[in-house]
Amino acid sequence: NAGVTQTPKFQVLKTGQSMTLQCAQDMNHNSMYWYRQDPGMGLRLIYYSASEGTTDKGEVPNGYNVSRLNKREFSLRLESAAPSQTSVYFCASSAGADTKLFFGSGTQLSVL
Amino acid sequence: EDQVTQSPEALRLQEGESSSLNCSYTVSGLRGLFWYRQDPGKGPEFLFTLYSAGEEKEKERLKATLTKKESFLHITAPKPEDSATYLCAVQVRGGANSKLTFGKGITLSVRP
Numbered sequence: 154n155a156g157v158t159q160t161p162k163f164q165v166l167k168t169g170q171s172m173t174l175q176c177a178q179d180m181n182h183n184s185m186y187w188y189r190q191d192p193g194m195g196l197r198l199i200y201y202s203a204s205e206g207t208t209d210k211g212e213v214p215n216g217y218n219v220s221r222l223n224k225r226e227f228s229l230r231l232e233s234a235a236p237s238q239t240s241v242y243f244c245a246s247s248a249g250a251d252t253k254l255f256f257g258s259g260t261q262l263s264v265l
Numbered sequence: 266e267d268q269v270t271q272s273p274e275a276l277r278l279q280e281g282e283s284s285s286l287n288c289s290y291t292v293s294g295l296r297g298l299f300w301y302r303q304d305p306g307k308g309p310e311f312l313f314t315l316y317s318a319g320e321e322k323e324k325e326r327l328k329a330t331l332t333k334k335e336s337f338l339h340i341t342a343p344k345p346e347d348s349a350t351y352l353c354a355v356q357v358r359g360g361a362n363s364k365l366t367f368g369k370g371i372t373l374s375v376r377p
Contacts, residue, residue, distance in 0.1 A: 157308070184361075184362060186362065186363075193369060194369060195269065195352070195354075195366070195367035195368050195369050195370070196309070196352070196354075196367040197367075198363060198365070201362070201363050203361070203363070209363065211363060243308050243309075245308070247362055250361035250362060250363070251296070251297070251356060251360070251361045251362055252362075253299065253311045253314060254299075254301075254309070254311065254362060254365075255311070256308030256309050256310070257308050258306070258307050258308050259306070259307070259308050
């Protein structure tokens with residue numbers, strides 16, 4: 154019973170490098186989300202996909218892009234990483250647009 | 266602007282010492298208030314949803330309550346395994362998960 158799976162778990166990048174965080178869910182959920190969590194701050198929404206084929210900006214989208222590859226998969230791309238993007242990233246999914254969230258175990262990203 | 270404030274930031278209890286965690290909110294109209302538990306190095310895990318003032322929900326040693334301005338998470342006779350960070354989030358009426366506002370969390374430590 155995997156739920157929401159994120160890869161990688163840890164990543165270190167140099168400023169200016171690019172990378173893609175992968176997320177997949179096996180619960181047949183319609184909606185998927187990317188959050189970041191920083192010390193002393195609440196979870197903040199980066200991008201979301203209310204349903205397959207749609208994506209939208211959240212609270213802090215600058216510096217990121219997303220792709221809803223199919224119903225199961227939602228990826229987050231950093232085109233040119235900056236130290237301000239050092240954070241823990243969580244992918245989440247929900248059956249509906251307003252129902253409880255199921256989170257992955259996170260990706261700890263450091264940008265040097 | 267929707268706001269969520271959790272207090273205290275950290276709480277240390279002795280095993281068996283009951284206490285309450287507070288989540289105060291200011292929103293234009295509340296659709297639902299969510300409680301999540303987050304263990305170190307893991308993603309948040311759903312605990313409860315409350316929709317209207319006066320509503321209560323229980324799970325093992327936890328009971329969540331809701332008023333028009335705040336929610337409490339009561340922990341009765343806690344055990345060391347209850348140690349975690351507890352997050353609350355509010356969803357506004359007419360909004361969706363894309364409009365969830367999370368608090369910063371309360372870190373609970375229960376000593377044996």
